Amino acid sequence: MKYKKNEAKEAAKEMLRGVWTALPTNFIDAERLDEKGIAFNLEHSITHLKIDGHYCIGNVGEFWAMTNEERMRVAEINVDVNKGRVPLIAGCHHQNPADAAKLARHAQDIGIDFVIILTPYMAARGDDAVYDYYKLVADRVDIGICLFNTNQGHSLSPKLAQRLATIPNICGYKQGVSGMAAATMLRDSVGDHIEVSVAEEAPWLYNIAICDDHWLLNYCPHLYQVPGYLPVRDYTHAAQKGDFNKAVEICKSINPLRSVLGRWIPGYGSSNRMAIAEQKYWMELVGMVGGPVRAPCAEMTDDMKKAMKADLEATGLVAKAKAGFATAATQKRAA
Numbered sequence: 001m002k003y004k005k006n007e008a009k010e011a012a013k014e015m016l017r018g019v020w021t022a023l024p025t026n027f028i029d030a031e032r033l034d035e036k037g038i039a040f041n042l043e044h045s046i047t048h049l050k051i052d053g054h055y056c057i058g059n060v061g062e063f064w065a066m067t068n069e070e071r072m073r074v075a076e077i078n079v080d081v082n083k084g085r086v087p088l089i090a091g092c093h094h095q096n097p098a099d100a101a102k103l104a105r106h107a108q109d110i111g112i113d114f115v116i117i118l119t120p121y122m123a124a125r126g127d128d129a130v131y132d133y134y135k136l137v138a139d140r141v142d143i144g145i146c147l148f149n150t151n152q153g154h155s156l157s158p159k160l161a162q163r164l165a166t167i168p169n170i171c172g173y174k175q176g177v178s179g180m181a182a183a184t185m186l187r188d189s190v191g192d193h194i195e196v197s198v199a200e201e202a203p204w205l206y207n208i209a210i211c212d213d214h215w216l217l218n219y220c221p222h223l224y225q226v227p228g229y230l231p232v233r234d235y236t237h238a239a240q241k242g243d244f245n246k247a248v249e250i251c252k253s254i255n256p257l258r259s260v261l262g263r264w265i266p267g268y269g270s271s272n273r274m275a276i277a278e279q280k281y282w283m284e285l286v287g288m289v290g291g292p293v294r295a296p297c298a299e300m301t302d303d304m305k306k307a308m309k310a311d312l313e314a315t316g317l318v319a320k321a322k323a324g325f326a327t328a329a330t331q332k333r334a335a
Contacts, residue, residue, distance in 0.1 A: 008144035012171035015087040016195040018052025021221040025061040037289035048227040057091035065294035093118040101140040108143035116146040121153025127160045146172030158189035165193045208239045227324030256315040286321040
């Protein structure tokens with residue numbers, strides 16, 4: 001950790017910038033992590049996809065299906081692979097605030113930059129209970145904490161977010177609830193105090209241009225991008241430079257991929273599946289490591305995989321991935 005507790009908000013404003021991704025956790029089976037797969041995907045995301053930061057052990061990372069020891073190990077792998085190249089956030093979600101604090105302390109000690117903690121979704125049923133939960137965890141660590149609001153459990157209202165933002169090391173907010181109105185109210189209430197990332201990639205260009213957003217934390221960057229084809233990064237950079245004609249052109253070009261995502265990975269609250277297996281299979285199709293999910297997530301059927309593969313191939317992304325990896329391999333041999 002490169003800052004003091006009372007400097008967490010300033011550190012967040014400096015480091016929580018650009019396009020971040022949230023990778024799934026790779027498993028060999030229900031008992032073992034795929035440590036090589038985890039390392040490969042992060043290295044690929046930094047080297048080939050040029051991400052600005054990474055969030056590990058989140059909802060996409062199936063944190064609920066992992067022991068605390070496994071979660072700590074994944075954080076350690078991230079630090080070892082990253083070697084300080086991009087900022088890292090570790091998910092420290094837990095219903096028990098003592099365990100959340102233990103995970104956060106471990107992240108702090110090994111060199112993770114920030115942690116993110118999901119709103120407690122069982123026993124904490126009011127603003128005071130949620131505030132007390134976060135305050136208890138924050139008091140036990142120095143590392144900056146990002147709030148994570150979803151449709152599950154007690155929602156973080158703008159009023160509660162304002163109250164939480166007075167805690168010295170509460171420094172970020174990932175809004176997992178879709179909708180322009182929710183995002184606008186959140187920015188108006190805490191945007192001057194802590195960094196905010198909204199739920200989806202699709203409105204990111206609007207958010208840069210109209211809302212002056214600086215941070216996107218989402219699982220789309222590693223799904224939409226392959227070596228040599230980085231449309232999310234490219235339209236982000238174009239917009240940040242004020243070239244909105246170019247940014248709009250690039251952003252619109254991703255619409256076929258957004259359509260495939262909408263069909264197969266529609267979001268946590270809009271489907272009867274937690275579509276982690278779909279994300280992992282998509283990753284396999286574009287050259288990353290996927291692998292099995294753990295219960296209670298369900299695997300895809302063969303028919304589902306066949307249909308999804310056809311949809312993704314029709315966008316041209318699979319072919320771009322093969323060409324991009326071939327070019328990268330050639331460049332590596334020549335270096």
